[in-house]
Amino acid sequence: MGILEVKGVNKRFGGLQALGNVNLSVQEGSVHAIIGPNGAGKSTLLNVLVGKLIPDSGSVMFDGQSVLGRKPYEINQMGISRVFQTPEIFGDLTVMENVLIPCFAKRDGSFRMHALESVRHEKAIFEQAEAMLDDVGMLDKRGMHAASMSRGDKRRLEMAMCLVQEPRLLLLDEPTAGMARADTENTILLLKDIRTKRGITMAIIEHDMNVVFSLADRITVLAQGTPLVEDIPENIKGHPKVREAYLGEAQV
Amino acid sequence: MFGLERKDTTLFLVVIAMTMLAPFLLNPFPQGSAMAQFNAGYPDLMQRFVIFGIFAIGFNILFGLTGYLSFGHAAFLGVGSYAAVWMFKLLSYNIVPALILSVIVASLFALVIGYVSLRRSGIYFSILTLAFAQMSFALAYSVFTPLTNGETGLQVYTSDPQYLLGNGPNVTHLFGLEMRSTTTLHLGNWSFDFGVGYYFCAIIMLISFYVAIRIFRSPFGMMLRAIKSNQTRMNYTGLNKRPYTLAAFVISGMYAGLAGGLLACMDPLAGAERMQWTASGEVVIMTILGGAGTLIGPILGAGFIKYFENIFSKINDGVLHSWFSWLPDGIENFVVKVLAPFFGEGWSLSMGLMFMLVVIFLPGGLVEGGRRIGAMFGRGKADPAPAPKPAE
Ligand SMILES: Nc1ncnc2c1ncn2[C@@H]1O[C@H](COP(=O)(O)OP(=O)(O)O)[C@@H](O)[C@H]1O
Ligand SMILES: [Mg+2]
Numbered sequence: 001m002g003i004l005e006v007k008g009v010n011k012r013f014g015g016l017q018a019l020g021n022v023n024l025s026v027q028e029g030s031v032h033a034i035i036g037p038n039g040a041g042k043s044t045l046l047n048v049l050v051g052k053l054i055p056d057s058g059s060v061m062f063d064g065q066s067v068l069g070r071k072p073y074e075i076n077q078m079g080i081s082r083v084f085q086t087p088e089i090f091g092d093l094t095v096m097e098n099v100l101i102p103c104f105a106k107r108d109g110s111f112r113m114h115a116l117e118s119v120r121h122e123k124a125i126f127e128q129a130e131a132m133l134d135d136v137g138m139l140d141k142r143g144m145h146a147a148s149m150s151r152g153d154k155r156r157l158e159m160a161m162c163l164v165q166e167p168r169l170l171l172l173d174e175p176t177a178g179m180a181r182a183d184t185e186n187t188i189l190l191l192k193d194i195r196t197k198r199g200i201t202m203a204i205i206e207h208d209m210n211v212v213f214s215l216a217d218r219i220t221v222l223a224q225g226t227p228l229v230e231d232i233p234e235n236i237k238g239h240p241k242v243r244e245a246y247l248g249e250a251q252v
Numbered sequence: 253m254f255g256l257e258r259k260d261t262t263l264f265l266v267v268i269a270m271t272m273l274a275p276f277l278l279n280p281f282p283q284g285s286a287m288a289q290f291n292a293g294y295p296d297l298m299q300r301f302v303i304f305g306i307f308a309i310g311f312n313i314l315f316g317l318t319g320y321l322s323f324g325h326a327a328f329l330g331v332g333s334y335a336a337v338w339m340f341k342l343l344s345y346n347i348v349p350a351l352i353l354s355v356i357v358a359s360l361f362a363l364v365i366g367y368v369s370l371r372r373s374g375i376y377f378s379i380l381t382l383a384f385a386q387m388s389f390a391l392a393y394s395v396f397t398p399l400t401n402g403e404t405g406l407q408v409y410t411s412d413p414q415y416l417l418g419n420g421p422n423v424t425h426l427f428g429l430e431m432r433s434t435t436t437l438h439l440g441n442w443s444f445d446f447g448v449g450y451y452f453c454a455i456i457m458l459i460s461f462y463v464a465i466r467i468f469r470s471p472f473g474m475m476l477r478a479i480k481s482n483q484t485r486m487n488y489t490g491l492n493k494r495p496y497t498l499a500a501f502v503i504s505g506m507y508a509g510l511a512g513g514l515l516a517c518m519d520p521l522a523g524a525e526r527m528q529w530t531a532s533g534e535v536v537i538m539t540i541l542g543g544a545g546t547l548i549g550p551i552l553g554a555g556f557i558k559y560f561e562n563i564f565s566k567i568n569d570g571v572l573h574s575w576f577s578w579l580p581d582g583i584e585n586f587v588v589k590v591l592a593p594f595f596g597e598g599w600s601l602s603m604g605l606m607f608m609l610v611v612i613f614l615p616g617g618l619v620e621g622g623r624r625i626g627a628m629f630g631r632g633k634a635d636p637a638p639a640p641k642p643a644e
Contacts, residue, residue: 089482091481093478093481100474102489102491106490107489113499114470114472115466161489165490236451
């Protein structure tokens with residue numbers, strides 16, 4: 001049994017079958033990539049996992065519990081964190097505050113009325129956030145306005161915000177999309193680092209298989225809403241079905 | 253001090269000093285001088301400064317932190333006033349039970365209105381709050397006349413039960429200390445009024461301000477700013493924005509109810525016009541003018557607008573003529589004619605222009621204006637000799 005079990009998931013948008021009988025099993029401690037050409041249904045699948053979309057049928061179990069019908073914040077509280085295609089951070093807040101917030105969310109749950117206590121007196125939470133920023137090499141930027149940072153730093157910060165929650169599953173939606181070559185390589189290094197240091201289970205949605213090739217333990221290829229093959233990266237690369245799915249695209 | 257950071261402590265001490273010394277600060281011109289009309293140091297007006305300060309401080313907790321722009325907060329102000337007057341009618345003129353009921357009733361009201369309105373955000377939220385407030389306003393004149401006394405307004409009659417009145421005073425008081433009593437200090441040509449009512453309201457405002465500072469610096473306050481900044485990230489960080497926004501809404505409703513109750517404590521009347529949309533709009537303008545999301549902004553904004561409303565509005569044609577009497581007659585008449593629409597009755601025109609200028613050129617309000625001036629002087633000093641900074 002994987003930590004994440006997707007069974008027979010279907011999702012239609014009008015006449016379009018965006019997901020057709022998707023089965024997927026992500027093993028605890030592994031890095032699982034889901035790749036596929038544009039329009040394959042990758043984002044739709046991710047949105048089902050985080051509670052943004054409800055599938056027409058099928059089941060999604062995380063650690064033995066169904067996530068279907070739960071709100072995104074409830075699913076996060078179960079232990080699933082998410083990195084967005086374009087980094088979603090608290091732009092008006094400082095870098096430090098950006099990391100403090102998930103620390104509070106982890107400790108206090110989805111709501112707590114701590115209106116008269118001072119943030120500054122939360123020593124343990126401050127130390128946790130500082131250690132995290134140090135880990136991703138952003139401690140010197142702690143006082144910066146988050147919106148004023150470079151795209152690469154925003155991605156790094158968003159990653160830190162997810163990691164500091166110590167999620168049991170980290171979902172990443174095309175983490176390198178639209179990035180320059182250097183930033184892409186930096187992000188891959190960061191992910192590898194996270195993988196070796198923390199052993200966090202990750203599911204990465206990606207269009208470009210070269211990005212995940214050196215990173216993933218297993219790769220699932222999605223095409224037209226249905227998984228074609230699932231295997232280790234070495235066997236995926238030259239697979240005829242994969243070539244067919246990406247036909248007409250330059251990436252593979 | 254007070255469990256605040258140093259910067260906040262300084263700000264708080266400055267506000268304490270300003271409110272406590274207000275009778276001096278606002279009466280800088282000697283009695284009988286031409287400038288005396290610009291004095292604002294009389295108890296009636298000073299009470300309004302601090303009461304509307306409370307209203308705006310509370311409004312800023314919702315709007316300044318979460319970004320949810322309510323256009324119906326006057327409903328809570330009005331409800332607070334009605335609740336207070338009912339306490340005078342039923343119990344006695346003691347203001348303590350009146351204020352307690354004001355806050356309780358306003359918070360219940362805010363809970364219901366907030367629960368429904370916060371299902372939407374942005375302009376839809378604003379419209380919903382506006383609709384609720386206008387509904388309350390209309391109901392106060394119709395269905396609820398037994399509670400509100402309709403157009404006459406709610407007031408205390410000698411036939412009212414006042415079960416706890418006994419031998420107590422027949423005016424609003426705090427355990428015997430009458431709100432309307434005033435001491436006047438004469439110093440040469442100057443005179444300064446110290447009203448019990450003003451000082452009571454000022455102390456309540458200071459407490460309200462202190463609580464607001466605590467909220468701003470709390471984890472709760474940080475969550476509210478996070479909601480304003482990015483609701484998607486909030487949601488995917490495991491935080492439920494609903495109870496956070498509702499709590500902020502109810503807190504700001506309680507501040508409004510307290511302000512409404514205080515208005516009734518200073519003058520035991522309550523009318524539905526206090527709930528009208530213009531009153532809701534006024535607190536929005538106060539907050540934005542002063543600087544939404546800043547601590548001191550709402551207080552400055554409230555003071556500024558109330559000063560304009562009460563002082564600028566008194567400058568009529570006669571006063572203008574006396575100002576420009578040194579000009580040749582023809583020119584004098586022309587100048588007065590040009591200026592007249594902006595003074596007296598036309599004060600709201602000047603106010604509107606000023607508001608537009610602030611929104612366009614100083615989006616951070618008066619606080620940002622102050623900051624820019626401070627930066628100008630700061631730079632002027634630092635530039636010539638950039639000394640190395642000592643370690644702190
Ligand atoms: N909200 C939606 N409404 C209608 N169609 C959608 C919606 N979201 C996605 N689709 C369609 O579903 C298919 C899969 O989309 P998506 O999951 O975004 O693909 P991918 O992320 O793999 O590129 C596409 O054909 C897309 O047009
Ligand atoms: Mg996509």
